[in-house]
Amino acid sequence: MARTQGSHSDITGPRIQAAALKLFAQHGYAAVSMRQIAKEVGVQAGALYNYTPDKQSMLFRLMKTHMVDLLTAWEESESPEGPLEQLRHFTRFHIRFHRERPEEVFIAYMELRNLSPENFAEIEALRGQYENALETILKAGVEAGQFHVPDTKIATLAVIAMLTGVNTWYRAGGRLSLDEVEAIYWDMVRKSVAP
Amino acid sequence: MARTQGSHSDITGPRIQAAALKLFAQHGYAAVSMRQIAKEVGVQAGALYNYTPDKQSMLFRLMKTHMVDLLTAWEESESPEGPLEQLRHFTRFHIRFHRERPEEVFIAYMELRNLSPENFAEIEALRGQYENALETILKAGVEAGQFHVPDTKIATLAVIAMLTGVNTWYRAGGRLSLDEVEAIYWDMVRKSVAP
DNA sequence: GTCTATAGATCGATAGAC
DNA sequence: GTCTATCGATCTATAGAC
DSSP states (O other): OOOOTTOOOSOHHHHHHHHHHHHHHHHOGGGOOHHHHHHHHTSOGGGGGGTOSSHHHHHHHHHHHHHHHHHHHHHHSOOOSSHHHHHHHHHHHHHHHHHTOHHHHHHHHHSGGGSOHHHHHHHHHHHHHHHHHHHHHHHHHHHTTSOOOSOHHHHHHHHHHHHHTHHHHOOTTSSSOHHHHHHHHHHHHHHHTOO | OOOOTTOOOSOHHHHHHHHHHHHHHHHOGGGOOHHHHHHHHTSOGGGGGGTOSSHHHHHHHHHHHHHHHHHHHHHHSOOOSSHHHHHHHHHHHHHHHHHTOHHHHHHHHHSGGGSOHHHHHHHHHHHHHHHHHHHHHHHHHHHTTSOOOSOHHHHHHHHHHHHHTHHHHOOTTSSSOHHHHHHHHHHHHHHHTOO
């Protein structure tokens, strides 16, 4: 069947998402115009509105997709036996997953305040689910006497903050391989919750 | 001497800084207009340009003042003897200082990409100086055999990321006092670099 | 599904009166 | 030092042709 006049591609949707991801990460949501996104894709600004009701929805979709991907990948990952091995698994998983998606991670942290209240609540709930995954591991380890942390909730946030920090400095081809980075962080995480 | 006509205050300058601080932290630099800042202060937009050459300079001044304040406060703080006590001192200092200035800290982390290249380089240099303060402590502790870290540079960034994370969740009047928070983080920091 | 064109609002920054 | 007024650019979103 012949294509409708003016329709040049059926993958414009994903290309718009990719352009928004790149530009939001680079300049920030508020600083990026719909015209810039359209130019990156190679269409006119009006055409974007065939794929999104507004700019806010583009941001929300990027962030929600990222959080759902994160939770799904975690749930599908092979969980080893025992709190210590599970903590090692989480450390490794977190560093790898976040390292593979620097733009999504950056947006997920920096653009929370640009979400509408309803959208913000939804993203925060997903983030809470992810934090719970780590806290569950820490609680089990404390119960088994393998970990000592004064407060599992704070330890959860502290470990995640430490691990996510990798994204602020790691560059592929730098002084350290990703394996080395993982080993270094695992050493620190392991000790930080040691009895 | 009589006041110049139209001059209603000689503290307009600081009030503009305060308004910019509040609004940039709340909505982000790019999302805040000069008219919004002026309204917060109670003047017209044009009057702002008696105090700043442009919007970019307002952001840079906020960030530079914050970083210089941070370095000055650190240098003026009483440094104890020995790497372990110095690390405890740093942990306590970092949490307190950052907790007292949530808006400045937020801007200093979130608005780096909105700085001009020259301004960015200057802020990054100051940040590097602060990181060096911690790395110096860690190096001394490793040399003395009191610490074990696979890489002092990464350990520096990991500890700072962990400690700065306090600002994302701590609220005055919450479940934990600041003393308790400091104790919890000190326990984790101390162990994370333990031999 | 994409285009052109535009409505309607808002932006940063400046000019000139007082 | 602050005001009013405005320039020229840019913004999001929509309307209608094809």
